[in-house]
Amino acid sequence: MRTLAQVTAEPVSRQERKQRTRQALLDAALELLAERAFANLSLREVTKRAGIVPTAFYRHFASMDELGVALVEESMRTLRRMIRSARSNPRTYTHIIRASVRTLHEHVRAHEDHFRFLTRERYSGSGPVQRAIAIELKLFSSDLAVDLARFEHLREWNTDDLHMMADLIVTAMLSTVVELIEARPRDEETDALIVKTAEKRLRLIFLGVPNWRVVR
Template sequence: MTQVAPGSGRKIDDVSAESMKPVSRQERKQRTRQALLDAALAQLADRPFAVLSLREVTKQADIVPTAFYRHFTSMDELGLVLLGESMAVLRRMLDAARDTGTDFDQVARTVVRTLHEYTRAHEAHFRFLARERHGGSGAVPQAARTELRMFAGDLAVDLARFDCLRRWRTDDLRMLADMIVTMLLSTAVELIETVPHSAESDERILATAENRLKLIARGAEHWQ
């Protein structure tokens, strides 16, 4: 089934006709909410969340400041939602790197290459997580540290499948997972901040990260 666009003589299919329907109020609200989140993330490229102002965010999102409160009760709530988005990226990365066997060298390569793929696709989210992890006592950095501890806990469960780690105490597995998470976030920041970006510089950073993971693994094999 086709339709003729008024005054144009052109036929448009049902998909095009669907795209011309008025946007619902709920859709507009969701778009504005996402615009606020995107604006905040863009503003955080060179500063911590604690110094970000509501007025800066609404100006970039092109809405009046009072309209902000139709979507978030406070800047902290916006920051926590943004943190949830960023952690979702990190968890998708972990999911993508799972089930790569138990050979340390292969796992290290897969994890580092997956990190590279996700960092390049979500640079602002990785920068936000790395900065807020050390961001002080505010609600957002505190939540970031809690979320990253939980993420490390999930990673510790994955590590327990390696033969040499099966008998490790939970606390030791968590310590190892924390070391790996710290290294991965540091590598992501290095990828983001290296200027100019190039395939050569990325390969150098990735090779170093892979060797760091292997070094951690070798030490883990002999941990008592």
């Protein structure tokens, strides 16, 4: 990561400089979170890593919790957009499963620090950061429920059942995220097995839930 001094040496507007400093704080926090929980992170550590004085922190975030929430939003925003793109043309269940899982795999491998932070704080965090993760996952699930309703055999489902199925899919995908982050050994063969297992989980959900709904 380039230091803030290197970044701000380039001729930019005041607004651009402010945005770059804000991003430098987010990047610094994420680097420091690679081996620890958010609750153990201090403002002074973050500002030192970002290359700014501690008092300048408050020009961008009201508190460390606000920075944590911003990290959650940044971590989830791109994923939701990419997954939505993968689901943009749901010709078949197989198509949406394969596209979504492979998009998830690529995104986790490209942004492992973000996903390590999300999975750790989801289960062991507290306060605003943990609540922000819950909200983002709910939004993710709601987006998926809307997409599911586009399938011919799901159009007659009520909202509660669509959201239940979407929640199951999101839970399965989170399991895949954890498996990718914790994968040993870290090689193509291991990743291929994780992707294959993820696709199988989702097929079971797509095939099993409609049948459950018929016999319940």
